[in-house]
Amino acid sequence: MTRYFTKEHEWIQVDGDTATVGITDFAQESLGDITFVELPEAGRAVTAGEAVAVVESVKAASDVYAPLAGTIAEGNAALDAEPELVNTAAETDGWLFKLTLTDAAALGDLLDEAAYKAYIAEL
Amino acid sequence: MRYLPLTPADRTAMLASVGAGTIDDLFADVPADALLSGPVEGLAPHASEMAVERHMARLAGKNLSAGAAPFFLGAGAYKHHIPASVDHLIQRGEFLTAYTPYQPEIAQGTLQVLFEFQTQVARLFGVDVANASMYDGSTACWEAIAMAGRVTRRKKAVLSGGLHPHYVGTAETMAKFTGDVIEARSPVLSAQPDDAEVIAAIDDQTGAVVVQYPDILGRIPDLAAIAAAAHAKGALLVVVVTEPVALGLIEAPGHLGADIVVGEGQSLGVGLNFGGPYLGLFGASEKFLRQMPGRLCGETVDAEGKRGFVLTLSTREQHIRREKATSNICTNAGLCALAFSIHMSLLGGEGLRQLAAVNHDRARQTAERLAQIPGVTVLNDVFVNEFTVVLPADAREAVRSLADKGVLGGVALGRLYPQDKALHAGLLVTATECTTDDDIETLALTLADVLKKGA
Numbered sequence: 001m002t003r004y005f006t007k008e009h010e011w012i013q014v015d016g017d018t019a020t021v022g023i024t025d026f027a028q029e030s031l032g033d034i035t036f037v038e039l040p041e042a043g044r045a046v047t048a049g050e051a052v053a054v055v056e057s058v059k060a061a062s063d064v065y066a067p068l069a070g071t072i073a074e075g076n077a078a079l080d081a082e083p084e085l086v087n088t089a090a091e092t093d094g095w096l097f098k099l100t101l102t103d104a105a106a107l108g109d110l111l112d113e114a115a116y117k118a119y120i121a122e123l
Numbered sequence: 124m125r126y127l128p129l130t131p132a133d134r135t136a137m138l139a140s141v142g143a144g145t146i147d148d149l150f151a152d153v154p155a156d157a158l159l160s161g162p163v164e165g166l167a168p169h170a171s172e173m174a175v176e177r178h179m180a181r182l183a184g185k186n187l188s189a190g191a192a193p194f195f196l197g198a199g200a201y202k203h204h205i206p207a208s209v210d211h212l213i214q215r216g217e218f219l220t221a222y223t224p225y226q227p228e229i230a231q232g233t234l235q236v237l238f239e240f241q242t243q244v245a246r247l248f249g250v251d252v253a254n255a256s257m258y259d260g261s262t263a264c265w266e267a268i269a270m271a272g273r274v275t276r277r278k279k280a281v282l283s284g285g286l287h288p289h290y291v292g293t294a295e296t297m298a299k300f301t302g303d304v305i306e307a308r309s310p311v312l313s314a315q316p317d318d319a320e321v322i323a324a325i326d327d328q329t330g331a332v333v334v335q336y337p338d339i340l341g342r343i344p345d346l347a348a349i350a351a352a353a354h355a356k357g358a359l360l361v362v363v364v365t366e367p368v369a370l371g372l373i374e375a376p377g378h379l380g381a382d383i384v385v386g387e388g389q390s391l392g393v394g395l396n397f398g399g400p401y402l403g404l405f406g407a408s409e410k411f412l413r414q415m416p417g418r419l420c421g422e423t424v425d426a427e428g429k430r431g432f433v434l435t436l437s438t439r440e441q442h443i444r445r446e447k448a449t450s451n452i453c454t455n456a457g458l459c460a461l462a463f464s465i466h467m468s469l470l471g472g473e474g475l476r477q478l479a480a481v482n483h484d485r486a487r488q489t490a491e492r493l494a495q496i497p498g499v500t501v502l503n504d505v506f507v508n509e510f511t512v513v514l515p516a517d518a519r520e521a522v523r524s525l526a527d528k529g530v531l532g533g534v535a536l537g538r539l540y541p542q543d544k545a546l547h548a549g550l551l552v553t554a555t556e557c558t559t560d561d562d563i564e565t566l567a568l569t570l571a572d573v574l575k576k577g578a
Binding site: 036038051054056060061063 | 413438439443444447
């Protein structure tokens with residue numbers, strides 16, 4: 001299993017043809033207290049770069065994009081009752097949705113951990 | 124300090140930046156025949172204040188005002204009695220605040236009024252949540268269509284033929300810019316609303332099904348059946364109420380399966396006002412709360428634990444979400460909402476039910492009386508305070524003749540549907556608590572006279 005990142009501050013854990021997507025610790029830190037997460041419904045076909053979820057904090061509401069094309073397998077139901085999981089466990093239990101990838105080999109412009117760290121160091 | 128306006132060079136630079144040659148190019152959407160090309164004929168270039176006042180008073184004297192004649196007009200704007208206390212209270216200094224009085228630290232009174240208003244609208248419509256109001260009924264209707272599109276991610280709206288044609292027009296205008304597909308139809312002169320046709324038109328691409336209740340001809344569609352059909356295809360049911368007083372008598376749309384309920388609040392507290400400003404009402408199920416447009420006021424507690432009010436869920440709005448906001452509305456019809464709320468508070472739930480019952484009683488009496496006129500048929504089996512009669516000829520001529528005799532007899536359907544000849548015999552008649560026995564008798568006698576002369 002490899003973990004990838006995007007410049008939109010998402011992390012993607014790819015396991016076979018399933019990708020688990022969340023926002024990075026850096027992103028949750030910047031957003032502040034998260035009050036609501038709007039998740040996509042299972043079965044929705046999405047294209048890479050399409051806005052599929054919204055993370056609302058006390059400061060802002062931010063779109064989360066599908067990093068790769070696929071079909072939504074599930075949203076993280078735990079976030080309905082506990083959106084603050086995205087703050088406390090952004091890169092583990094606070095995942096947002098799982099995506100069944102159309103083409104598991106197409107990892108596009110995803111960054112690896114070192115590249116993402118280098119990217120945020122510049123911000 | 125002198126106010127220094129823009130230099131011609133500034134203007135040229137700004138026009139160039141948006142790709143316009145002249146200032147007039149910015150108004151290219153205004154139809155040429157609507158533009159004033161020169162001085163108004165018969166209007167003196169200048170006159171003394173006294174002369175202007177006399178002239179204006181003479182012109183105003185030509186009007187036949189709603190309060191000065193037997194009045195049976197409706198079709199989306201209703202003449203109800205507004206208690207004098209409404210106007211007195213809305214003019215209190217505490218309410219006359221600057222624009223956008225939403226800061227919780229200085230505007231608790233205004234915010235509490237909005238909260239009470241929302242509570243009243245939500246209870247009236249039978250929905251979980253209502254916003255702090257929209258511009259008017261037609262724009263609220265469009266916002267509901269757009270909201271249903273966001274929820275369902277579908278771009279097609281099926282509109283009942285019973286939806287007010289001006290509301291249809293507003294939706295079509297907006298859809299020209301958003302790419303939504305508006306499937307509208309004309310009403311048919313029948314006692315039955317077009318429920319079956321609407322249900323048949325709902326398909327897998329339909330995001331919104333829009334039904335007016337009571338409809339433009341005063342009929343009452345079966346919302347529960349339409350809601351079931353809409354939900355079976357994954358569409359939302361939007362119900363439009365142009366006469367909120369009717370809800371004192373018929374079941375709230377939210378209790379019959381409506382997902383979004385919108386309406387025109389003018390009936391309560393606002394008055395006819397020559398067509399505006401009016402008051403858009405907007406409510407929905409709580410599960411769609413985050414897709415709602417407009418301001419929302421919420422109850423909270425302050426640092427000392429005391430009850431207070433704030434605008435809430437602003438992350439939906441334009442000043443935070445920019446182009447992804449649920450709507451570009453960043454305000455509400457505050458004064459009209461206040462008037463609505465005061466009138467509603469004076470009535471109370473029981474008062475609203477009584478008011479609706481009186482309205483219905485007056486309308487029933489009017490319908491029974493008109494049905495006695497040879498050649499006049501009442502179309503509706505069921506109605507609240509507005510119904511359609513069918514005349515032997517174009518109702519526009521009858522309305523004109525009635526007005527000449529000092530009777531405002533109703534809204535001719537030919538005025539609302541000039542292209543649809545099959546509707547031209549239809550006359551929409553409304554009665555309210557303001558309608559007296561004398562008014563009804565005068566209408567009946569004058570109409571009988573007008574029709575006899577026309578035959």
